[in-house]
Amino acid sequence: MNPRLLAVRAGLSRGGIELRQTLTSPTDLITFVLMTGGFLAAMLSARHTLLPGTAVSLGTSRLVSVLALDVGMYAVLWMADRLVGDREDGTLLRAKAIPHGMLGYLVGKVVSISAQVLIAVAATLLAGAFLVAGLAIGSPGGWLTLAWVLVLGLLATLPLGAVLGSLFPNTRTTALIFLVLGGLAAISGIFYPITRLPVFLQWTGQVFPLYWLGLGMRSALLPHAMAVVEVGHSWRQPATVAVLLAWAIAGLVLAPVVLRRMARRESGSRVAARREKAMRG
Template sequence: MNALAMGWERTLLELKMYSREKEAVFFNFLFPILLLVMFSTIFGGQFSAADKAAGMNAGRLFLPGLIAAGVMLTSFQTMAMSVTVERDDGTLKRLRGTPMPPVAYFLGKVGLVLATSVAQLIALLLVARFLYDVQLPTDAGRWLTLAWVFFLGSFGGTVLGIAYSSLGTARSIGAVVIAPALVLQFISGVYFAFKDIPSWLQQVAAIFPLKWVAQGMRSVFYPYALASQEMAHAWEPGRTAIVLGLWAIGGLLLCAKTFSWYKRGTT
Protein backbone atom coordinates (compact mmCIF):
# COMPACT_ATOMS: atom_id res chain seq x y z
CA MET A 1 0.00 0.00 0.00
CA ASN A 2 1.25 3.49 -0.77
CA ALA A 3 1.34 6.28 1.79
CA LEU A 4 -1.95 7.84 0.65
CA ALA A 5 -3.82 4.54 0.88
CA MET A 6 -2.35 3.87 4.30
CA GLY A 7 -3.22 7.42 5.32
CA TRP A 8 -6.84 6.74 4.34
CA GLU A 9 -6.87 3.52 6.37
CA ARG A 10 -5.33 5.38 9.28
CA THR A 11 -8.03 8.07 8.99
CA LEU A 12 -10.77 5.45 9.29
CA LEU A 13 -9.05 3.97 12.32
CA GLU A 14 -8.66 7.40 13.92
CA LEU A 15 -12.37 8.10 13.42
CA LYS A 16 -13.31 4.78 15.04
CA MET A 17 -11.07 5.46 18.04
CA TYR A 18 -12.35 9.03 18.33
CA SER A 19 -16.00 7.92 18.30
CA ARG A 20 -15.31 5.61 21.24
CA GLU A 21 -13.93 8.45 23.38
CA LYS A 22 -17.20 9.82 24.73
CA GLU A 23 -15.56 12.71 26.59
CA ALA A 24 -13.72 13.88 23.48
CA VAL A 25 -16.84 13.61 21.32
CA PHE A 26 -18.83 15.67 23.82
CA PHE A 27 -16.36 18.43 24.66
CA ASN A 28 -14.71 18.73 21.26
CA PHE A 29 -17.52 17.95 18.83
CA LEU A 30 -20.92 18.41 20.49
CA PHE A 31 -20.07 21.20 22.93
CA PRO A 32 -20.26 24.12 20.41
CA ILE A 33 -23.54 22.75 19.03
CA LEU A 34 -25.07 22.51 22.49
CA LEU A 35 -23.86 26.03 23.31
CA LEU A 36 -25.50 27.38 20.16
CA VAL A 37 -28.79 25.79 21.18
CA MET A 38 -28.49 27.07 24.75
CA PHE A 39 -27.44 30.64 23.88
CA SER A 40 -30.02 30.97 21.11
CA THR A 41 -32.76 29.80 23.47
CA ILE A 42 -31.72 31.89 26.48
CA PHE A 43 -30.98 35.16 24.66
CA GLY A 44 -33.52 34.85 21.86
CA GLY A 45 -36.04 37.08 23.62
CA GLN A 46 -33.60 39.97 23.96
CA PHE A 47 -33.76 40.87 20.28
CA SER A 48 -36.34 43.43 19.19
CA ALA A 49 -38.67 43.17 16.23
CA ALA A 50 -36.43 45.64 14.40
CA ASP A 51 -33.39 43.43 15.00
CA LYS A 52 -35.24 40.41 13.68
CA ALA A 53 -36.50 42.36 10.68
CA ALA A 54 -32.88 43.21 9.88
CA GLY A 55 -32.05 39.51 10.08
CA MET A 56 -30.20 39.64 13.42
CA ASN A 57 -31.10 37.22 16.20
CA ALA A 58 -29.32 35.30 18.95
CA GLY A 59 -28.42 32.40 16.70
CA ARG A 60 -26.78 34.68 14.17
CA LEU A 61 -24.96 36.57 16.93
CA PHE A 62 -23.32 33.49 18.41
CA LEU A 63 -22.88 31.32 15.29
CA PRO A 64 -19.55 32.77 14.02
CA GLY A 65 -17.83 32.56 17.39
CA LEU A 66 -19.00 29.01 18.01
CA ILE A 67 -17.83 27.91 14.56
CA ALA A 68 -14.41 29.37 15.43
CA ALA A 69 -14.44 27.63 18.82
CA GLY A 70 -15.38 24.37 17.11
CA VAL A 71 -12.42 24.70 14.75
CA MET A 72 -10.09 25.16 17.72
CA LEU A 73 -11.58 22.28 19.71
CA THR A 74 -11.60 19.73 16.89
CA SER A 75 -8.11 20.63 15.66
CA PHE A 76 -5.89 22.12 18.36
CA GLN A 77 -7.41 20.54 21.47
CA THR A 78 -8.02 17.13 19.91
CA MET A 79 -4.49 16.91 18.51
CA ALA A 80 -2.73 18.19 21.62
CA MET A 81 -4.48 15.71 23.89
CA SER A 82 -4.60 12.63 21.65
CA VAL A 83 -0.96 12.83 20.49
CA THR A 84 0.24 13.30 24.07
CA VAL A 85 -1.67 10.23 25.25
CA GLU A 86 -0.44 8.15 22.31
CA ARG A 87 3.14 9.21 22.99
CA ASP A 88 2.99 8.44 26.70
CA ASP A 89 1.24 5.07 26.42
CA GLY A 90 3.76 3.83 23.85
CA THR A 91 1.44 3.86 20.83
CA LEU A 92 3.72 6.17 18.85
CA LYS A 93 6.79 4.13 19.74
CA ARG A 94 5.12 0.98 18.46
CA LEU A 95 3.90 2.70 15.30
CA ARG A 96 7.42 3.98 14.64
CA GLY A 97 8.64 0.40 14.58
CA THR A 98 6.10 -0.75 11.97
CA PRO A 99 6.42 -0.56 8.17
CA MET A 100 3.83 2.23 8.14
CA PRO A 101 5.49 5.43 6.87
CA PRO A 102 5.31 8.36 9.30
CA VAL A 103 3.41 10.43 6.72
CA ALA A 104 0.50 7.97 6.92
CA TYR A 105 0.17 8.67 10.65
CA PHE A 106 0.01 12.41 10.05
CA LEU A 107 -2.43 11.97 7.16
CA GLY A 108 -4.64 10.01 9.53
CA LYS A 109 -4.63 12.89 12.01
CA VAL A 110 -5.36 15.42 9.27
CA GLY A 111 -8.20 13.22 8.01
CA LEU A 112 -9.64 12.98 11.52
CA VAL A 113 -9.60 16.75 11.95
CA LEU A 114 -11.10 17.45 8.52
CA ALA A 115 -13.88 14.88 8.93
CA THR A 116 -14.89 16.00 12.43
CA SER A 117 -14.52 19.72 11.67
CA VAL A 118 -16.63 19.59 8.50
CA ALA A 119 -19.28 17.44 10.21
CA GLN A 120 -19.43 19.88 13.12
CA LEU A 121 -19.68 22.88 10.77
CA ILE A 122 -22.55 21.30 8.84
CA ALA A 123 -24.35 20.48 12.10
CA LEU A 124 -23.95 24.05 13.37
CA LEU A 125 -25.27 25.50 10.11
CA LEU A 126 -28.26 23.15 10.05
CA VAL A 127 -29.17 23.91 13.67
CA ALA A 128 -28.79 27.65 13.10
CA ARG A 129 -30.83 27.67 9.91
CA PHE A 130 -33.70 25.34 10.73
CA LEU A 131 -34.07 25.75 14.49
CA TYR A 132 -33.27 29.45 14.88
CA ASP A 133 -33.96 30.90 11.42
CA VAL A 134 -30.45 32.26 10.94
CA GLN A 135 -29.92 33.82 7.52
CA LEU A 136 -27.08 32.02 5.76
CA PRO A 137 -24.93 33.73 3.09
CA THR A 138 -26.45 33.97 -0.36
CA ASP A 139 -23.38 35.05 -2.36
CA ALA A 140 -20.42 32.93 -3.40
CA GLY A 141 -17.88 35.40 -2.04
CA ARG A 142 -18.93 34.83 1.55
CA TRP A 143 -18.93 31.07 1.15
CA LEU A 144 -15.42 31.31 -0.32
CA THR A 145 -14.33 33.32 2.73
CA LEU A 146 -15.86 30.65 4.97
CA ALA A 147 -13.87 27.97 3.12
CA TRP A 148 -10.42 29.57 3.36
CA VAL A 149 -10.83 30.82 6.93
CA PHE A 150 -12.06 27.37 7.93
CA PHE A 151 -9.17 25.63 6.15
CA LEU A 152 -6.43 27.90 7.51
CA GLY A 153 -7.89 27.73 11.02
CA SER A 154 -8.18 23.93 10.94
CA PHE A 155 -4.74 23.38 9.42
CA GLY A 156 -3.07 25.80 11.81
CA GLY A 157 -4.89 24.33 14.78
CA THR A 158 -3.84 20.80 13.81
CA VAL A 159 -0.11 21.47 13.50
CA LEU A 160 -0.10 23.74 16.55
CA GLY A 161 -1.89 21.06 18.57
CA ILE A 162 0.67 18.42 17.56
CA ALA A 163 3.50 20.80 18.50
CA TYR A 164 1.79 21.75 21.77
CA SER A 165 1.53 18.09 22.75
CA SER A 166 5.23 18.11 23.65
CA LEU A 167 4.55 20.45 26.59
CA GLY A 168 2.64 18.00 28.76
CA THR A 169 2.17 14.41 29.78
CA ALA A 170 -0.91 12.22 29.58
CA ARG A 171 -1.74 13.18 33.18
CA SER A 172 -1.26 16.93 32.81
CA ILE A 173 -2.22 17.66 29.21
CA GLY A 174 -5.90 18.28 30.01
CA ALA A 175 -5.13 21.27 32.21
CA VAL A 176 -2.27 22.42 29.99
CA VAL A 177 -4.60 22.58 26.96
CA ILE A 178 -8.06 23.39 28.30
CA ALA A 179 -7.13 26.34 30.54
CA PRO A 180 -5.51 28.55 27.84
CA ALA A 181 -8.08 27.42 25.25
CA LEU A 182 -10.91 28.53 27.54
CA VAL A 183 -9.29 31.91 28.21
CA LEU A 184 -8.83 32.50 24.49
CA GLN A 185 -12.48 31.70 23.83
CA PHE A 186 -13.58 34.33 26.34
CA ILE A 187 -11.37 37.12 24.94
CA SER A 188 -11.69 36.30 21.22
CA GLY A 189 -15.38 37.06 20.70
CA VAL A 190 -16.76 33.54 21.07
CA TYR A 191 -19.10 34.06 24.02
CA PHE A 192 -19.29 37.87 24.06
CA ALA A 193 -19.56 40.52 21.39
CA PHE A 194 -15.94 41.41 20.58
CA LYS A 195 -16.68 45.13 20.82
CA ASP A 196 -17.65 44.67 24.49
CA ILE A 197 -14.27 43.19 25.44
CA PRO A 198 -11.79 45.70 26.97
CA SER A 199 -9.43 47.10 24.34
CA TRP A 200 -6.29 45.76 26.02
CA LEU A 201 -7.76 42.25 26.00
CA GLN A 202 -8.68 42.72 22.34
CA GLN A 203 -5.00 43.45 21.67
CA VAL A 204 -3.98 40.28 23.51
CA ALA A 205 -6.53 38.21 21.59
CA ALA A 206 -5.27 39.65 18.29
CA ILE A 207 -1.95 37.86 18.83
CA PHE A 208 -3.61 34.45 18.57
CA PRO A 209 -5.39 32.79 15.63
CA LEU A 210 -8.75 32.17 17.32
CA LYS A 211 -9.63 35.88 17.24
CA TRP A 212 -8.97 36.00 13.49
CA VAL A 213 -10.96 32.85 12.78
CA ALA A 214 -13.88 34.35 14.73
CA GLN A 215 -13.53 37.67 12.89
CA GLY A 216 -13.39 35.90 9.55
CA MET A 217 -16.55 33.99 10.41
CA ARG A 218 -18.30 37.21 11.49
CA SER A 219 -17.50 38.65 8.07
CA VAL A 220 -19.33 35.67 6.56
CA PHE A 221 -22.50 35.69 8.68
CA TYR A 222 -22.93 39.26 9.96
CA PRO A 223 -24.46 42.16 8.01
CA TYR A 224 -21.86 44.36 6.30
CA ALA A 225 -22.75 47.29 8.59
CA LEU A 226 -21.40 45.48 11.65
CA ALA A 227 -17.85 45.64 10.29
CA SER A 228 -17.63 49.05 11.97
CA GLN A 229 -17.64 47.31 15.38
CA GLU A 230 -14.35 45.52 14.73
CA MET A 231 -11.02 46.82 16.06
CA ALA A 232 -10.07 48.31 12.68
CA HIS A 233 -13.71 49.13 11.78
CA ALA A 234 -13.44 46.68 8.88
CA TRP A 235 -13.46 42.92 8.31
CA GLU A 236 -9.79 42.94 7.21
CA PRO A 237 -9.82 39.77 5.07
CA GLY A 238 -6.25 40.39 3.90
CA ARG A 239 -4.85 40.72 7.41
CA THR A 240 -6.90 37.72 8.53
CA ALA A 241 -5.37 35.59 5.77
CA ILE A 242 -1.85 36.79 6.60
CA VAL A 243 -2.15 36.16 10.34
CA LEU A 244 -3.75 32.72 9.94
CA GLY A 245 -1.23 31.83 7.21
CA LEU A 246 1.71 32.82 9.41
CA TRP A 247 0.36 30.80 12.32
CA ALA A 248 -0.14 27.80 10.03
CA ILE A 249 3.41 28.02 8.64
CA GLY A 250 4.90 28.68 12.06
CA GLY A 251 2.94 25.79 13.55
CA LEU A 252 4.11 23.45 10.78
CA LEU A 253 7.74 24.40 11.36
CA LEU A 254 7.35 24.08 15.12
CA CYS A 255 5.65 20.72 14.71
CA ALA A 256 8.50 19.44 12.53
CA LYS A 257 11.04 20.76 15.02
CA THR A 258 9.51 19.44 18.25
CA PHE A 259 7.61 16.27 17.34
CA SER A 260 8.89 13.11 18.99
CA TRP A 261 7.71 9.52 18.68
CA TYR A 262 9.01 8.71 22.13
CA LYS A 263 8.01 9.66 25.65
CA ARG A 264 10.38 12.08 27.32
CA GLY A 265 13.24 10.26 28.97
CA THR A 266 12.97 7.19 26.72
CA THR A 267 14.25 6.24 23.27
Protein backbone atom coordinates in the same frame (compact mmCIF):
# COMPACT_ATOMS: atom_id res chain seq x y z
CA MET B 1 6.09 2.81 -5.15
CA ASN B 2 7.65 5.70 -3.24
CA PRO B 3 7.79 4.80 0.50
CA ARG B 4 6.55 8.26 1.51
CA LEU B 5 3.60 7.94 -0.83
CA LEU B 6 2.81 4.55 0.69
CA ALA B 7 2.95 6.13 4.14
CA VAL B 8 0.56 8.88 3.06
CA ARG B 9 -1.86 6.31 1.62
CA ALA B 10 -1.67 4.31 4.84
CA GLY B 11 -2.32 7.51 6.77
CA LEU B 12 -5.39 8.31 4.71
CA SER B 13 -6.73 4.84 5.39
CA ARG B 14 -5.89 5.15 9.07
CA GLY B 15 -7.69 8.50 9.22
CA GLY B 16 -10.86 6.96 7.81
CA ILE B 17 -10.72 4.11 10.32
CA GLU B 18 -10.18 6.51 13.24
CA LEU B 19 -13.09 8.65 12.07
CA ARG B 20 -15.42 5.63 11.97
CA GLN B 21 -14.25 4.61 15.43
CA THR B 22 -14.95 8.10 16.76
CA LEU B 23 -18.42 8.22 15.22
CA THR B 24 -19.32 4.86 16.76
CA SER B 25 -17.73 5.47 20.18
CA PRO B 26 -20.35 6.32 22.85
CA THR B 27 -17.79 8.36 24.83
CA ASP B 28 -16.73 10.44 21.83
CA LEU B 29 -20.34 10.93 20.70
CA ILE B 30 -21.40 12.09 24.17
CA THR B 31 -18.47 14.53 24.24
CA PHE B 32 -19.45 15.83 20.81
CA VAL B 33 -23.12 16.27 21.79
CA LEU B 34 -22.23 18.00 25.05
CA MET B 35 -19.82 20.43 23.39
CA THR B 36 -22.18 21.21 20.52
CA GLY B 37 -25.13 21.48 22.88
CA GLY B 38 -23.21 23.84 25.17
CA PHE B 39 -22.29 26.10 22.26
CA LEU B 40 -25.90 26.15 21.02
CA ALA B 41 -27.15 26.94 24.53
CA ALA B 42 -24.84 29.97 24.66
CA MET B 43 -26.30 31.09 21.34
CA LEU B 44 -29.93 30.50 22.29
CA SER B 45 -29.57 32.44 25.54
CA ALA B 46 -28.99 35.62 23.51
CA ARG B 47 -31.08 35.11 20.38
CA HIS B 48 -33.56 37.84 21.39
CA THR B 49 -30.88 40.41 22.31
CA LEU B 50 -29.93 42.76 19.49
CA LEU B 51 -26.35 43.89 19.14
CA PRO B 52 -26.21 47.67 19.69
CA GLY B 53 -26.48 49.58 16.43
CA THR B 54 -27.52 46.53 14.39
CA ALA B 55 -30.64 44.57 13.47
CA VAL B 56 -28.97 41.20 14.13
CA SER B 57 -29.19 39.36 17.42
CA LEU B 58 -26.26 38.59 19.66
CA GLY B 59 -27.31 34.93 19.40
CA THR B 60 -26.81 34.95 15.62
CA SER B 61 -23.38 36.52 15.99
CA ARG B 62 -22.48 33.96 18.65
CA LEU B 63 -23.61 31.09 16.45
CA VAL B 64 -21.26 32.12 13.65
CA SER B 65 -18.39 32.83 16.05
CA VAL B 66 -18.87 29.45 17.72
CA LEU B 67 -17.96 27.83 14.39
CA ALA B 68 -14.46 29.19 15.02
CA LEU B 69 -14.54 27.69 18.50
CA ASP B 70 -15.44 24.34 16.93
CA VAL B 71 -12.27 24.53 14.87
CA GLY B 72 -10.12 25.63 17.79
CA MET B 73 -11.47 23.10 20.28
CA TYR B 74 -11.32 20.07 18.00
CA ALA B 75 -8.15 20.89 16.07
CA VAL B 76 -6.05 22.00 19.05
CA LEU B 77 -7.53 20.10 21.98
CA TRP B 78 -8.25 16.79 20.26
CA MET B 79 -4.97 16.72 18.35
CA ALA B 80 -3.01 17.38 21.55
CA ASP B 81 -5.04 14.98 23.68
CA ARG B 82 -4.85 12.09 21.21
CA LEU B 83 -1.16 12.61 20.56
CA VAL B 84 -0.49 12.42 24.30
CA GLY B 85 -2.76 9.39 24.66
CA ASP B 86 -1.06 7.56 21.79
CA ARG B 87 2.32 8.30 23.31
CA GLU B 88 1.20 6.89 26.66
CA ASP B 89 -0.22 3.63 25.28
CA GLY B 90 2.65 2.89 22.90
CA THR B 91 0.84 3.65 19.62
CA LEU B 92 3.36 6.34 18.77
CA LEU B 93 6.28 4.01 19.50
CA ARG B 94 4.84 1.42 17.11
CA ALA B 95 4.41 4.06 14.41
CA LYS B 96 8.00 5.17 14.95
CA ALA B 97 9.26 1.62 14.36
CA ILE B 98 7.77 1.49 10.84
CA PRO B 99 9.58 3.21 7.93
CA HIS B 100 7.92 6.62 7.52
CA GLY B 101 5.41 5.48 10.15
CA MET B 102 5.32 8.91 11.81
CA LEU B 103 4.33 10.47 8.49
CA GLY B 104 1.46 8.01 8.10
CA TYR B 105 0.46 8.52 11.74
CA LEU B 106 0.26 12.31 11.37
CA VAL B 107 -1.62 12.10 8.07
CA GLY B 108 -4.16 9.85 9.76
CA LYS B 109 -4.59 12.27 12.65
CA VAL B 110 -4.98 15.26 10.32
CA VAL B 111 -7.60 13.42 8.23
CA SER B 112 -9.68 12.17 11.15
CA ILE B 113 -9.60 15.40 13.16
CA SER B 114 -10.23 17.62 10.11
CA ALA B 115 -13.28 15.49 9.28
CA GLN B 116 -14.51 15.83 12.85
CA VAL B 117 -14.07 19.60 12.66
CA LEU B 118 -16.13 19.74 9.46
CA ILE B 119 -18.86 17.57 11.02
CA ALA B 120 -18.95 19.81 14.12
CA VAL B 121 -19.13 22.98 12.00
CA ALA B 122 -21.88 21.52 9.79
CA ALA B 123 -23.91 20.30 12.79
CA THR B 124 -23.63 23.64 14.61
CA LEU B 125 -24.50 25.64 11.51
CA LEU B 126 -27.40 23.38 10.54
CA ALA B 127 -28.94 23.41 14.02
CA GLY B 128 -28.43 27.15 14.39
CA ALA B 129 -29.98 27.92 11.01
CA PHE B 130 -33.31 26.62 12.32
CA LEU B 131 -33.02 28.46 15.64
CA VAL B 132 -31.85 31.97 14.75
CA ALA B 133 -32.52 34.51 12.02
CA GLY B 134 -30.19 36.84 10.16
CA LEU B 135 -27.65 34.43 8.67
CA ALA B 136 -26.43 35.47 5.22
CA ILE B 137 -26.35 31.95 3.81
CA GLY B 138 -27.62 32.69 0.31
CA SER B 139 -24.41 34.14 -1.08
CA PRO B 140 -21.95 31.94 -3.03
CA GLY B 141 -19.23 34.40 -2.06
CA GLY B 142 -20.04 33.81 1.60
CA TRP B 143 -19.63 30.05 1.25
CA LEU B 144 -16.35 30.56 -0.61
CA THR B 145 -15.13 32.74 2.25
CA LEU B 146 -16.22 30.10 4.75
CA ALA B 147 -14.24 27.48 2.82
CA TRP B 148 -10.94 29.37 2.80
CA VAL B 149 -11.35 30.41 6.44
CA LEU B 150 -11.83 26.74 7.39
CA VAL B 151 -8.78 25.64 5.40
CA LEU B 152 -6.53 28.37 6.84
CA GLY B 153 -8.00 27.79 10.29
CA LEU B 154 -7.12 24.10 10.20
CA LEU B 155 -3.61 24.88 8.92
CA ALA B 156 -3.16 27.36 11.77
CA THR B 157 -4.52 25.16 14.57
CA LEU B 158 -3.68 21.52 13.82
CA PRO B 159 0.11 22.06 14.01
CA LEU B 160 -0.43 24.01 17.23
CA GLY B 161 -2.27 21.03 18.69
CA ALA B 162 0.58 18.74 17.62
CA VAL B 163 3.16 21.00 19.28
CA LEU B 164 1.21 21.13 22.54
CA GLY B 165 0.63 17.38 22.45
CA SER B 166 4.38 16.86 22.12
CA LEU B 167 5.10 19.05 25.14
CA PHE B 168 2.45 17.88 27.62
CA PRO B 169 3.50 14.87 29.74
CA ASN B 170 0.12 13.11 30.09
CA THR B 171 -3.58 13.35 29.21
CA ARG B 172 -4.47 14.86 32.59
CA THR B 173 -2.41 17.96 31.89
CA THR B 174 -4.11 18.53 28.53
CA ALA B 175 -7.10 19.81 30.53
CA LEU B 176 -5.06 23.00 30.80
CA ILE B 177 -5.48 23.47 27.05
CA PHE B 178 -9.26 23.46 27.50
CA LEU B 179 -8.99 26.16 30.16
CA VAL B 180 -6.67 28.27 28.00
CA LEU B 181 -9.00 27.97 24.99
CA GLY B 182 -11.92 28.99 27.18
CA GLY B 183 -10.01 32.06 28.31
CA LEU B 184 -9.07 32.93 24.74
CA ALA B 185 -12.69 32.56 23.65
CA ALA B 186 -13.67 35.15 26.26
CA ILE B 187 -11.28 37.75 24.79
CA SER B 188 -11.57 36.79 21.12
CA GLY B 189 -15.02 38.11 20.31
CA ILE B 190 -16.66 34.69 20.31
CA PHE B 191 -19.45 35.42 22.77
CA TYR B 192 -19.53 39.22 22.53
CA PRO B 193 -17.94 41.77 20.15
CA ILE B 194 -14.28 42.29 20.98
CA THR B 195 -14.73 46.04 20.63
CA ARG B 196 -16.66 46.03 23.94
CA LEU B 197 -13.55 44.83 25.79
CA PRO B 198 -10.73 46.97 27.25
CA VAL B 199 -8.15 47.90 24.63
CA PHE B 200 -5.36 45.76 26.11
CA LEU B 201 -7.64 42.69 25.94
CA GLN B 202 -8.55 43.53 22.35
CA TRP B 203 -4.87 43.56 21.41
CA THR B 204 -4.23 40.35 23.33
CA GLY B 205 -7.12 38.54 21.64
CA GLN B 206 -5.94 39.60 18.20
CA VAL B 207 -2.57 37.92 18.70
CA PHE B 208 -4.13 34.45 18.54
CA PRO B 209 -5.78 32.66 15.60
CA LEU B 210 -9.12 32.12 17.39
CA TYR B 211 -10.10 35.77 17.00
CA TRP B 212 -9.27 35.79 13.29
CA LEU B 213 -11.12 32.53 12.75
CA GLY B 214 -14.20 34.08 14.34
CA LEU B 215 -13.82 37.26 12.31
CA GLY B 216 -13.50 35.27 9.10
CA MET B 217 -16.60 33.21 9.93
CA ARG B 218 -18.59 36.34 10.67
CA SER B 219 -17.47 37.96 7.41
CA ALA B 220 -18.73 34.87 5.56
CA LEU B 221 -22.10 34.35 7.23
CA LEU B 222 -23.28 37.66 8.66
CA PRO B 223 -24.71 40.64 6.73
CA HIS B 224 -22.09 43.14 5.61
CA ALA B 225 -23.61 45.81 7.86
CA MET B 226 -22.54 43.77 10.91
CA ALA B 227 -18.95 44.91 10.32
CA VAL B 228 -19.92 48.05 12.25
CA VAL B 229 -19.31 46.22 15.56
CA GLU B 230 -15.85 44.97 14.53
CA VAL B 231 -12.46 46.60 15.02
CA GLY B 232 -12.11 49.36 12.43
CA HIS B 233 -15.71 48.73 11.31
CA SER B 234 -14.29 46.28 8.77
CA TRP B 235 -14.07 42.53 8.22
CA ARG B 236 -10.32 42.94 7.54
CA GLN B 237 -10.11 39.87 5.32
CA PRO B 238 -6.53 40.55 4.10
CA ALA B 239 -5.39 40.74 7.72
CA THR B 240 -7.30 37.52 8.48
CA VAL B 241 -5.45 35.73 5.69
CA ALA B 242 -2.10 37.15 6.81
CA VAL B 243 -2.45 36.26 10.50
CA LEU B 244 -3.80 32.74 9.91
CA LEU B 245 -1.06 32.10 7.33
CA ALA B 246 1.57 33.34 9.78
CA TRP B 247 0.32 30.93 12.46
CA ALA B 248 0.13 28.13 9.89
CA ILE B 249 3.70 28.68 8.69
CA ALA B 250 5.04 28.93 12.24
CA GLY B 251 3.22 25.75 13.24
CA LEU B 252 4.28 23.80 10.15
CA VAL B 253 7.91 24.78 10.76
CA LEU B 254 7.88 24.11 14.51
CA ALA B 255 5.67 21.01 14.71
CA PRO B 256 7.98 18.61 12.78
CA VAL B 257 10.96 19.67 14.91
CA VAL B 258 9.12 19.16 18.19
CA LEU B 259 7.53 15.89 17.04
CA ARG B 260 10.87 14.45 15.90
CA ARG B 261 12.45 15.35 19.23
CA MET B 262 9.55 13.80 21.12
CA ALA B 263 9.63 10.64 18.96
CA ARG B 264 13.38 10.19 19.51
CA ARG B 265 12.83 10.13 23.28
CA GLU B 266 10.23 7.36 23.06
CA SER B 267 11.29 3.83 23.99
CA GLY B 268 9.73 0.63 25.22
CA SER B 269 11.05 1.25 28.73
CA ARG B 270 9.44 4.70 28.88
CA VAL B 271 6.07 3.30 27.74
CA ALA B 272 6.32 0.48 30.31
CA ALA B 273 7.22 2.97 33.06
CA ARG B 274 4.19 5.11 32.22
CA ARG B 275 1.90 2.08 32.26
CA GLU B 276 3.27 0.98 35.63
CA LYS B 277 2.82 4.48 37.04
CA ALA B 278 -0.76 4.61 35.72
CA MET B 279 -1.58 1.25 37.29
CA ARG B 280 -0.19 2.41 40.66
CA GLY B 281 -2.09 5.70 40.43
